Amino acid sequence: ATAVYRADYQAPAWWIDTVELTFDLDPAKTRVLNRMRVRRNPDVPAQALRLDGDELNLARVMVNGGGTSFKMEGDQLVLENLPEGDAPVELEIFTTCAPAKNTKLMGLYVSEDTFFTQCEAEGFRRITYFLDRPDVMAMYTVTLRASKAQYPVLLSNGNLVESGDLEDGRHFAKWVDPHKKPCYLFALVAGKLVAREQHIKSRAGNEHLLQVYVRPGDLEKTEHAMNSLMHSIAWDEARFGLSLDLERFMIVATSDFNMGAMENKGLNIFNTKYVLANQATATDTDYFNIESVVGHEYFHNWTGDRVTCRDWFQLSLKEGLTVFRDQEFSMDMAGSASARAVKRIDDVRVLRTVQFPEDAGPMAHPVRPDSYIEINNFYTVTIYEKGAEVVRMQHNLVGREGFARGMKLYFERHDGHAVTCDDFSQAIADANPDSPLAQHLPQFRRWYSQAGTPVLKAVGLYDAAAQTYTLTLSQRCAPTVGQPEKLPFVIPVQMGLISASGQEIALRLQGEDTAQAAKSRMLVLAEAEQRFVFTNVTEAPVPSLLRSFSAPVVLECDFSDAELLTLLAHDSDPFNQWEASQRLGLRYALKAITAPADAADTDSQPGAQLLPAAFMQALREVLGNDKLDAAFKDLVLTLPSESYIAEQLAEVDPQRVHAVREAMQLQLATALQADWEALWLAHSDTGAYRPDHVSAGRRALAGRALTMLCLASAQSGDTVWPGKAYQRCKDAGNMTDRSSALSALIYSASPLAAQALQRFHALFQQDALVLDKWFALQGSACDRGGNVLPAVKTLMKHPDFQIKNPNRARSLIFSFCNNPGAFHRTDAAGYVFWADRVIEIDGFNPQVAARLARVMDRWKKLAEPYRTAAQAAIERVAAKPNLSNDVREVITRALA
Numbered sequence: 001a002t003a004v005y006r007a008d009y010q011a012p013a014w015w016i017d018t019v020e021l022t023f024d025l026d027p028a029k030t031r032v033l034n035r036m037r038v039r040r041n042p043d044v045p046a047q048a049l050r051l052d053g054d055e056l057n058l059a060r061v062m063v064n065g066g067g068t069s070f071k072m073e074g075d076q077l078v079l080e081n082l083p084e085g086d087a088p089v090e091l092e093i094f095t096t097c098a099p100a101k102n103t104k105l106m107g108l109y110v111s112e113d114t115f116f117t118q119c120e121a122e123g124f125r126r127i128t129y130f131l132d133r134p135d136v137m138a139m140y141t142v143t144l145r146a147s148k149a150q151y152p153v154l155l156s157n158g159n160l161v162e163s164g165d166l167e168d169g170r171h172f173a174k175w176v177d178p179h180k181k182p183c184y185l186f187a188l189v190a191g192k193l194v195a196r197e198q199h200i201k202s203r204a205g206n207e208h209l210l211q212v213y214v215r216p217g218d219l220e221k222t223e224h225a226m227n228s229l230m231h232s233i234a235w236d237e238a239r240f241g242l243s244l245d246l247e248r249f250m251i252v253a254t255s256d257f258n259m260g261a262m263e264n265k266g267l268n269i270f271n272t273k274y275v276l277a278n279q280a281t282a283t284d285t286d287y288f289n290i291e292s293v294v295g296h297e298y299f300h301n302w303t304g305d306r307v308t309c310r311d312w313f314q315l316s317l318k319e320g321l322t323v324f325r326d327q328e329f330s331m332d333m334a335g336s337a338s339a340r341a342v343k344r345i346d347d348v349r350v351l352r353t354v355q356f357p358e359d360a361g362p363m364a365h366p367v368r369p370d371s372y373i374e375i376n377n378f379y380t381v382t383i384y385e386k387g388a389e390v391v392r393m394q395h396n397l398v399g400r401e402g403f404a405r406g407m408k409l410y411f412e413r414h415d416g417h418a419v420t421c422d423d424f425s426q427a428i429a430d431a432n433p434d435s436p437l438a439q440h441l442p443q444f445r446r447w448y449s450q451a452g453t454p455v456l457k458a459v460g461l462y463d464a465a466a467q468t469y470t471l472t473l474s475q476r477c478a479p480t481v482g483q484p485e486k487l488p489f490v491i492p493v494q495m496g497l498i499s500a501s502g503q504e505i506a507l508r509l510q511g512e513d514t515a516q517a518a519k520s521r522m523l524v525l526a527e528a529e530q531r532f533v534f535t536n537v538t539e540a541p542v543p544s545l546l547r548s549f550s551a552p553v554v555l556e557c558d559f560s561d562a563e564l565l566t567l568l569a570h571d572s573d574p575f576n577q578w579e580a581s582q583r584l585g586l587r588y589a590l591k592a593i594t595a596p597a598d599a600a601d602t603d604s605q606p607g608a609q610l611l612p613a614a615f616m617q618a619l620r621e622v623l624g625n626d627k628l629d630a631a632f633k634d635l636v637l638t639l640p641s642e643s644y645i646a647e648q649l650a651e652v653d654p655q656r657v658h659a660v661r662e663a664m665q666l667q668l669a670t671a672l673q674a675d676w677e678a679l680w681l682a683h684s685d686t687g688a689y690r691p692d693h694v695s696a697g698r699r700a701l702a703g704r705a706l707t708m709l710c711l712a713s714a715q716s717g718d719t720v721w722p723g724k725a726y727q728r729c730k731d732a733g734n735m736t737d738r739s740s741a742l743s744a745l746i747y748s749a750s751p752l753a754a755q756a757l758q759r760f761h762a763l764f765q766q767d768a769l770v771l772d773k774w775f776a777l778q779g780s781a782c783d784r785g786g787n788v789l790p791a792v793k794t795l796m797k798h799p800d801f802q803i804k805n806p807n808r809a810r811s812l813i814f815s816f817c818n819n820p821g822a823f824h825r826t827d828a829a830g831y832v833f834w835a836d837r838v839i840e841i842d843g844f845n846p847q848v849a850a851r852l853a854r855v856m857d858r859w860k861k862l863a864e865p866y867r868t869a870a871q872a873a874i875e876r877v878a879a880k881p882n883l884s885n886d887v888r889e890v891i892t893r894a895l896a
């Protein structure tokens with residue numbers, strides 16, 4: 001395996017204008033006839049045509065209707081003697097492949113007797129020989145032929161132009177895609193499926209047919225996905241003027257899928273997890289995720305499909321932008337300012353707990369990487385979530401209207417083309433020539449080229465005599481792999497100033513004539529250090545910085561506890577209100593963790609008071625504040641995660657982090673017991689189920705109250721609350737309440753947990769997605785004396801456990817390996833288990849194995865004895881011959 005470099009990009013020597021594919025579908029041996037019209041790229045010196053292939057059986061190659069000479073070089077089919085000149089050449093390639101044996105779930109494969117494809121990033125070469133790169137865009141005509149009884153539904157991209165019966169019980173369908181596309185957006189589906197259908201008329205007046213295909217029996221679980229699709233279509237028209245460009249738009253669900261979903265043109269293929277929902281089987285989170293993923297894939301129809309990536313280094317061009325779009329869609333759907341803030345907080349939590357560690361670890365890479373060995377390893381939180389933050393900063397630097405203008409220009413310039421991240425920023429800046437983005441564009445682009453999370457340092461100085469407040473902002477960024485020196489970023493800092501009594505102070509910078517009406521404004525830090533002097537400040541203010549998380553940075557500021565309590569109580573920016581609670585929680589956790597072991601032996605004193613009285617009182621006030629939404633209260637009462645806490649430490653003892661955080665949880669449970677009881681009474685009856693933000697927030701808070709009450713009961717020996725939780729497991733009217741009650745019993749180690757789990761299994765043994773939850777709850781259970789790993793090992797032998805199904809593997813194995821308190825064991829057994837599973841899964845599905853391998857990214861930060869044991873486990877994987885490129889790349893980087 002060798003690395004590919006962005007700097008080596010060259011335009012293709014050949015173009016493919018049209019492709020006609022004919023499939024004779026058979027699980028054991030599918031025949032693929034590929035007729036292409038190719039022509040030389042006149043802008044590039046003449047070269048042989050080199051077509052990519054992978055695990056194909058080649059039967060025949062013809063050129064312009066006759067035989068030809070060809071050779072194989074590795075996996076490539078090389079045609080050296082094609083006719084000279086500009087005239088198009090007709091190529092015909094006949095191959096076969098074995099979909100039933102395809103366990104990698106890349107290319108053409110079979111799941112539950114149905115054919116599916118997954119081509120992004122480089123799966124099309126597993127279907128036929130092709131120029132498998134995104135800058136080669138062609139027009140497709142696809143004919144599918146298969147047994148009519150076994151595969152009554154035959155789907156591909158675009159419009160169905162012809163269908164009918166053939167001999168021997170076979171039938172066919174012919175599809176024409178009216179848009180040219182790169183091959184990674186090709187798809188076909190064939191099997192016994194049923195569809196929910198919806199006819200809609202767009203704003204532009206065009207009629208469209210929407211279809212959601214699932215297995216018979218699942219149809220009643222497709223209403224929410226269909227509604228989400230209709231909302232997505234309406235939103236993209238309203239916000240960006242982008243309409244559906246197809247007569248028919250299809251979504252198909254499969255239970256065997258390596259990731260969430262795939263945006264194939266007009267034929268999106270989805271993991272069932274992001275399609276199927278009813279109140280009995282799906283939680284509020286599932287409902288919101290479905291809306292967001294359906295939106296995400298639909299929005300790719302423009303940002304990804306109409307304008308695609310020139311090469312895979314530009315992946316964030318479509319992914320960062322499309323995540324930004326799905327985040328905005330979810331926020332606009334959420335409605336109220338506070339529901340928007342909750343969504344923003346959720347997104348930032350993912351960024352900080354997953355992306356920040358990635359950016360500080362061995363897999364760190366810029367949003368636009370410079371090299372890769374296996375592109376599938378680069379579908380990362382950096383490309384997606386940090387990429388979305390980089391788009392969001394551009395949005396904030398030009399404003400909402402300006403961004404819409406920029407998008408319009410982007411499509412005017414690039415529709416139908418394969419372009420770069422630079423092209424995108426250029427369009428946004430050019431449409432807003434007077435914006436700070438245009439002013440700083442070359443420097444802003446460092447967000448695409450430099451990896452690592454910048455640290456933004458803020459120092460405030462109040463001068464009572466001069467009535468000025470001087471805010472000094474500076475930035476630095478630690479070295480990352482291959483990038484020892486970093487240049488300053490352009491950091492938009494949305495901010496305000498608050499008086500001790502909680503009033504917002506008018507913001508007037510020195511040199512400005514009058515104070516701006518707004519009490520929140522954006523400062524742009526573009527140098528290593530800059531000073532901002534505010535005048536007419538009549539009392540010492542508390543700065544509220546980086547409101548709504550206006551840049552993906554770590555904010556370093558010496559807030560006192562009292563200042564943070566002021567922000568928690570009074571900040572008009574709900575994000576920073578929440579942030580204040582997190583800073584305080586983190587501060588007390590770190591203090592306890594780094595205190596000398598004998599001074600705060602939390603292991604032996606689980607009741608230790610780690611959270612001071614003033615903080616507890618502030619939390620009590622949040623819980624009792626009628627003006628705050630339940631969902632927001634739930635987030636304020638969520639302590640920073642173990643992995644986020646660990647990330648702040650130079651050396652991590654995961655068991656100590658776990659013990660301290662659990663001690664803090666216990667304090668929240670016992671000290672606020674009366675508050676939790678009141679909350680339970682007020683919120684536990686959520687009425688008829690509706691997955692809207694207000695009632696979902698109530699359910700979340702009720703669920704947390706129940707968990708806390710069960711935890712306090714475990715301490716006191718009381719049995720009332722576990723009894724109530726058990727009762728709720730039995731007769732809850734929806735999956736959100738049922739699973740949160742079950743999780744409360746498991747978390748509090750209630751003796752009723754085992755029985756509740758058994759009942760839950762009996763009730764849902766026919767439902768794969770609910771069984772995934774059942775496995776996940778056990779894999780992520782709070783560890784008590786090392787009990788989780790043996791339970792996981794036993795569950796691996798459960799008849800419902802199937803390691804080859806990615807959702808099931810993730811539900812048990814990934815849940816366990818991402819459960820720090822259970823995974824990091826002094827006897828190293830968690831690491832041994834991890835290494836065994838990586839090796840096992842790599843034998844049939846490298847992409848899933850490589851994801852699991854990433855669990856060990858931060859091993860170098862571990863304290864002994866964990867560090868040595870982790871290294872031994874990683875080295876054992878590395879020593880394995882025949883590792884996939886996917887796993888090899890992750891492991892090599894981890895050990896480097």
Ligand code: B3K
Pocket residue numbers: 120121259261262263296297300319376379
């Ligand atoms: N574009 C796909 C991801 C493909 C992953 C390939 N390993 C889904 C998405 O981002 O919408």
Ligand code: ZN
Pocket residue numbers: 296300318319322
């Ligand atoms: Zn995407």
